[in-house]
Amino acid sequence: xxxxxxxxxxxxxxxxxxxxxxxxxxxxxxxxxxxxxxxxxxxxxxxxxxxxxxxxxxxxxxxxxxxxxxxxxxxxxxxxxxxxxxxxxxxxxxxxxxxxxxxxxxxxxxxxxxxxxxxxxxxxxxxxxxxxxxxxxxxxxxxxxxxxxxxxxxxxxxxxxxxxxxxxxxxxxxxxxxxxxxxxxxxxxxxxxxxxxxxxxxxxxxxxxxxxxxxxxxxxxxxxxxxxxxxxxxxxxxxxxxxxxxxx
Amino acid sequence: xxxxxxxxxxxxxxxxxxxxxxxxxxxxxxxxxxxxxxxxxxxxxxxxxxxxxxxxxxxxxxxxxxxxxxxxxxxxxxxxxxxxxxxxxxxxxxxxxxxxxxxxxxxxxxxxxxxxxxxxxxxxxxxxxxxxxxxxxxxxxxxxxxxxxxxxxxxxxxxxxxxxxxxxxxxxxxxxxxxxxxxxxxxxxxxxxxxxxxxxxxxxxxxxxxxxxxxxxxxxxxxxxxxxxxxxxxxxxxxxxxxxxxxxxxxxxxxxxxxxxxxxxxx
Numbered sequence: 469x470x471x472x473x474x475x476x477x478x479x480x481x482x483x484x485x486x487x488x489x490x491x492x493x494x495x496x497x498x499x500x501x502x503x504x505x506x507x508x509x510x511x512x513x514x515x516x517x518x519x520x521x522x523x524x525x526x527x528x529x530x531x532x533x534x535x536x537x538x539x540x541x542x543x544x545x546x547x548x549x550x551x552x553x554x555x556x557x558x559x560x561x562x563x564x565x566x567x568x569x570x571x572x573x574x575x576x577x578x579x580x581x582x583x584x585x586x587x588x589x590x591x592x593x594x595x596x597x598x599x600x601x602x603x604x605x606x607x608x609x610x611x612x613x614x615x616x617x618x619x620x621x622x623x624x625x626x627x628x629x630x631x632x633x634x635x636x637x638x639x640x641x642x643x644x645x646x647x648x649x650x651x652x653x654x655x656x657x658x659x660x661x662x663x664x665x666x667x668x669x670x671x672x673x674x675x676x677x678x679x680x681x682x683x684x685x686x687x688x689x690x691x692x693x694x695x696x697x698x699x700x701x702x703x704x705x706x707x708x709x710x711x712x713x714x715x716x
Numbered sequence: 717x718x719x720x721x722x723x724x725x726x727x728x729x730x731x732x733x734x735x736x737x738x739x740x741x742x743x744x745x746x747x748x749x750x751x752x753x754x755x756x757x758x759x760x761x762x763x764x765x766x767x768x769x770x771x772x773x774x775x776x777x778x779x780x781x782x783x784x785x786x787x788x789x790x791x792x793x794x795x796x797x798x799x800x801x802x803x804x805x806x807x808x809x810x811x812x813x814x815x816x817x818x819x820x821x822x823x824x825x826x827x828x829x830x831x832x833x834x835x836x837x838x839x840x841x842x843x844x845x846x847x848x849x850x851x852x853x854x855x856x857x858x859x860x861x862x863x864x865x866x867x868x869x870x871x872x873x874x875x876x877x878x879x880x881x882x883x884x885x886x887x888x889x890x891x892x893x894x895x896x897x898x899x900x901x902x903x904x905x906x907x908x909x910x911x912x913x914x915x916x917x918x919x920x921x922x923x924x925x926x927x928x929x930x931x932x933x934x935x936x937x938x939x940x941x942x943x944x945x946x947x948x949x950x951x952x953x954x955x956x957x958x959x960x961x962x963x964x965x966x967x968x969x970x971x972x973x974x975x976x977x978x979x980x981x982x983x
Contacts, residue, residue: 523877542877549870553745554924563867564878588925614877 474500475536476612476644477522482531484517491517493530493668497661499612499644504635504658506647509665510687515648516545518665519614522646537612541605543598545616545648555589557581557600565608575607576600578633580626594621602630606637613637613645627651631658652692722950724844725836725903729942729960731847732900732912735854737935739896740917741927742889743910745869750800751788752910754807756897758784759906760814763831767824768817774846774898781894784810789890834905834957836949843902850899854892861885866927903942905957915964916941922971937967 476499483493492514499505499522507515521529523542549555561572576582579599584592592600602618615634619627631651635658638645647659656662656675663672664684671681678684684692743752762777769776784806791802818826830838858865861884868875868882875882897909904912916937917930924930945960952959 520873520877525873525876538879540878542874544871544873544877547871547874550745552921553870554921554926554930555870556926559926559928560870563870564863564875564880566863608878 478534502642506659539611541610575603579603733938735851740913756909757807758810764817778898833955836956908957911961919968919971
């Protein structure tokens, strides 16, 4: 199998112009099966726009997007739902795909909100709603997950648990994840590829490579660079085929 | 059995209520009540066209309403006017043009009150066929586009991102709106059709906690309104449209006493 067949979505020099202003320009990246690609960058650097370009929400873009799957789960950064709709969590879970009860229950349990299943969507707190959004996105077992700040408003312990869950989902379903996050600490430990945006791709590569990059340092400061490098560590053991741990 | 005009009206009204129930829910959810009004007002043009060309009323109303919907979409793209101004422009100008054309058609005796407010005496066996076959088609198509239409009503970007093609669903829904107006014009009259769409659905909102239950309550509300309204119309010799809508209003007022607790808490 060549790596090409693992590609789920690929942006070629993609950009979006609105009212003669570039929101983001010249972004090339690709998300592969089982890999987590994280977009970082300051506010207004075009992270969400890039995610929406990858999802095909914007039609008139510069460059091109190649999307190789239609099984997509999306957690948007902002979601405006009209609360005049009578909508329970359970109805919301089946919004874009009909799922059976077990699948819904499993996803809601994973994100820790199974007890809210019959509640009205408008009655949830911000953090609860965020967990429901994540549950909905993973419940359809997508090939590609696009998560735009998926843990905003979630309490501290929940945040760590949810990031672990995201990592687990990526491994178990071998789905590709395009993640947007501000939390450098938590994210970098799990990310395979980092794209640092600032209206354009400022630098990209493995978390370690990006941390060493001068443009990244200029954008986020020396301290952020140290956060990233902390995840650079030597493995002192290897796993044998039998699952045993062997010291180097 | 269909010899009796009242039975015909009842069968027609029940057919209409089955379709306005679910469509009315979408009219409320998508905030389209003024859009429904515009299409209904333009129906008068369709009726005059049908009379001048000796054509079927429902079909010509359907064609004209669909055209108005298309013109609206074009105007929204090409002008800088807000949506409600464009709707008002189209609603009142098509109503006015329709009335002017009627003024020219002196050789035909028009029952304008019947057109505006509905006339149960006018429902023929052909109308019954149009209502039930047309209504079944509308419901079938609505069922087919339900998922993308509902998902994009909740959130457009989610529906688009997850590959449901919400734009196509919206276009098809617009055509369904023109169709329901075309088949229900004789029963309710063109000034009150939107009432038939909105009021039972509004009543249903007060009673329901899920989209499915709202659709079911909306259909039940519509059926009750038609039955109560038509019997009142027969008894007191009132126009069928206003009688049905008044019945719907009474049901809505009753539903206010049963509003779900969660809504009250929020307000």
